[in-house]
Amino acid sequence: MSTPSTPVQSTNHSASQNVLLHKSRWRWWEVLLWAAALSSPWVLSSHALIINEIAIVALFALSLDLILGYTGIVSLGHAAFFGMGAYSAALFAKHVMPDPLVGLAVGITTSAVLGAICSVTIQRGTDLTRLMVTLGVGLILMELANKLDWLTGGADGLQGVMMGPVLGRFEFDLAGQTSAWYSLAVLLVLFVIARRFVSSPFGSTLKAIRDNRLRAMAIGIPVSSRLAVVYTVAAAGAGAAGALLAQTTGFASLDVFEFHRSADVMLVLVIGGVGWLYGGVAGAVVFKLMQDFISNITPQYWTFWIGLFLVVLVLVGRERLVRPWTWFQKGGKA
Amino acid sequence: MLTILFDGIAYGMLLFILAVGLAVTMGLMNFINLAHGAFAMVGGYITVLLMQRLDVPFLLCLPAAFLGAALLGAVLERTLYRPLYHKPHLDQVLFSIGLTFMAVAAVDYFVGSTQQILQLPEWLKGRTELGEGAWMLGMGHYRLFIIAVCAALTVALQYILTKTRFGSRLRASVDDQRVAAGLGINVNVVFLSTFAVGSGLAGLGGALGADVLGMDPTFPLKFMIYFLIVVAVGGTSSITGPLLAALLLGIADVAGKYYIPKLGAFIVYSLMIVILVWRPQGLFVRKGGKS
Numbered sequence: 001m002s003t004p005s006t007p008v009q010s011t012n013h014s015a016s017q018n019v020l021l022h023k024s025r026w027r028w029w030e031v032l033l034w035a036a037a038l039s040s041p042w043v044l045s046s047h048a049l050i051i052n053e054i055a056i057v058a059l060f061a062l063s064l065d066l067i068l069g070y071t072g073i074v075s076l077g078h079a080a081f082f083g084m085g086a087y088s089a090a091l092f093a094k095h096v097m098p099d100p101l102v103g104l105a106v107g108i109t110t111s112a113v114l115g116a117i118c119s120v121t122i123q124r125g126t127d128l129t130r131l132m133v134t135l136g137v138g139l140i141l142m143e144l145a146n147k148l149d150w151l152t153g154g155a156d157g158l159q160g161v162m163m164g165p166v167l168g169r170f171e172f173d174l175a176g177q178t179s180a181w182y183s184l185a186v187l188l189v190l191f192v193i194a195r196r197f198v199s200s201p202f203g204s205t206l207k208a209i210r211d212n213r214l215r216a217m218a219i220g221i222p223v224s225s226r227l228a229v230v231y232t233v234a235a236a237g238a239g240a241a242g243a244l245l246a247q248t249t250g251f252a253s254l255d256v257f258e259f260h261r262s263a264d265v266m267l268v269l270v271i272g273g274v275g276w277l278y279g280g281v282a283g284a285v286v287f288k289l290m291q292d293f294i295s296n297i298t299p300q301y302w303t304f305w306i307g308l309f310l311v312v313l314v315l316v317g318r319e320r321l322v323r324p325w326t327w328f329q330k331g332g333k334a
Numbered sequence: 335m336l337t338i339l340f341d342g343i344a345y346g347m348l349l350f351i352l353a354v355g356l357a358v359t360m361g362l363m364n365f366i367n368l369a370h371g372a373f374a375m376v377g378g379y380i381t382v383l384l385m386q387r388l389d390v391p392f393l394l395c396l397p398a399a400f401l402g403a404a405l406l407g408a409v410l411e412r413t414l415y416r417p418l419y420h421k422p423h424l425d426q427v428l429f430s431i432g433l434t435f436m437a438v439a440a441v442d443y444f445v446g447s448t449q450q451i452l453q454l455p456e457w458l459k460g461r462t463e464l465g466e467g468a469w470m471l472g473m474g475h476y477r478l479f480i481i482a483v484c485a486a487l488t489v490a491l492q493y494i495l496t497k498t499r500f501g502s503r504l505r506a507s508v509d510d511q512r513v514a515a516g517l518g519i520n521v522n523v524v525f526l527s528t529f530a531v532g533s534g535l536a537g538l539g540g541a542l543g544a545d546v547l548g549m550d551p552t553f554p555l556k557f558m559i560y561f562l563i564v565v566a567v568g569g570t571s572s573i574t575g576p577l578l579a580a581l582l583l584g585i586a587d588v589a590g591k592y593y594i595p596k597l598g599a600f601i602v603y604s605l606m607i608v609i610l611v612w613r614p615q616g617l618f619v620r621k622g623g624k625s
Binding site for chain 1: 360366414417418421423424425426427428429431432433434435436437438439440442443555559562563565566596597599600603604606607610611614615
């Protein structure tokens with residue numbers, strides 16, 4: 001009687017495997033999209049600086065999506081890891097060696113270590129507690145960066161960071177073309193990794209935790225270790241984004257730890273769509289262009305418009321904003 | 335040393351008044367309202383502007399600040415907040431951050447970004463000293479005034495919550511909205527008035543604190559973390575929890591800044607994280623309360 005059960009099991013197994021594989025398969029439009037993105041610094045060479053910024057913000061939002069969109073942890077302190085990456089990459093370049101890729105690795109490593117330490121703090125409690133703890137970590141790091149001025153330059157920021165050429169060949173130029181390519185390439189690599197990560201069985205367990213933690217625990221998912229791992233990975237991603245910023249601008253200031261940054265990146269992600277990897281990328285493009293546009297008109301008060309946008313976004317409903325045709329329909333009660 | 339303790343208590347009391355409204359919204363309605371500081375700023379600016387431009391006496395400004403902020407709170411509750419009570423926390427966070435950003439930019443636009451100076455009346459400016467040497471207690475009159483006002487308010491709040499009919503309705507609405515509504519309590523009105531009073535208290539706190547904390551457009555962002563700490567550490571199920579948390583925070587902050595200025599606000603944040611990791615529901619929370 002045991003013989004028929006084996007093929008059934010194996011087909012079940014391969015069916016579920018197929019579902020997972022199907023989701024992780026690359027579509028033709030994705031390849032096109034990335035080709036367009038990678039050629040953009042060349043085509044739009046005068047806008048290379050903003051392309052660089054968009055790539056960095058996209059990477060930052062991508063890393064937040066791992067914990068917010070896929071695991072359901074509301075964090076207001078993601079800038080802590082961003083800043084950690086930025087400062088460690090800048091300090092490394094200034095005091096040890098100027099090679100960008102090694103610096104990037106250093107930034108990623110330090111943020112990952114920090115993320116692993118901080119992952120203890122998000123295990124327990126409610127949304128409120130997690131908000132507070134994540135916010136607190138960000139503020140502590142900002143306070144540290146401010147007070148340890150012999151190391152970080154305090155409120156003036158860390159200046160005079162000189163970067164060597166990427167891969168020993170491509171010098172950073174003033175127009176920002178190399179920076180843009182460098183950031184885009186890093187974004188692509190980390191995007192591919194993140195994609196593998198969330199479409200793996202591991203990623204599925206994260207979604208199970210997001211949807212119902214108790215149920216996830218009941219079916220045998222080790223919730224706390226999964227949370228710790230995903231938080232560390234997300235921190236590493238944010239650290240990479242911070243390192244890119246410090247390397248391409250040659251500067252790190254307290255601004256990288258600001259509350260604004262954590263709030264902005266959340267906004268970026270929400271604009272693009274939470275729980276969808278391209279959400280971060282799309283949100284970054286929209287947000288940066290919007291910021292550029294509005295702050296050209298009112299440089300001082302652009303936060304007002306961002307605030308208004310957030311309020312409207314929530315009142316209309318996050319899902320409906322990206323589907324304008326549903327605005328005037330009677331929506332189901334949320 | 336006693337002076338530091340005294341200043342810490344005054345600061346803590348002030349924080350308590352600023353945060354108690356938030357404890358109410360957050361605890362009762364389970365709404366994460368990061369825009370609470372904006373209401374405090376409204377109260378502070380009402381006071382500053384009334385005194386600077388219209389020469390209204392300080393004591394009259396305090397009720398004006400309370401009423402102004404309460405009115406604003408009531409209007410916003412009715413129009414914007416109420417539809418969001420049942421949305422996920424992420425939406426509430428985004429919404430209230432948005433509101434805060436708008437308030438910051440709007441105040442910047444209308445009043446300017448410089449810090450506003452409050453001219454206190456003469457009788458609040460003095461300072462009384464008691465005792466000698468290390469045990470000298472120096473009490474600023476204004477701080478004494480703050481402590482008196484806050485203590486009176488605390489007693490009044492505690493009385494309202496535990497002894498009056500409104501208090502029992504409020505507690506009933508908190509514990510189970512549906513059952514409370516079934517018993518004939520108009521939950522919407524209860525929540526509306528509670529939210530208005532909470533915002534009003536924030537406004538009053540802002541008015542009282544304008545001199546101590548300083549008033550500039552970044553006020554809501556700068557002090558948001560302090561209100562949140564008070565509420566998160568104190569727990570949201572009683573008045574005493576946030577009060578004790580506020581006092582603890584006030585004393586720790588003043589003492590920390592006095593003895594170890596190099597570390598600054600570092601102490602407060604670390605203290606909060608340790609407490610929250612240790613007791614995620616807050617330090618002073620009743621057993622068996624809802625999660």
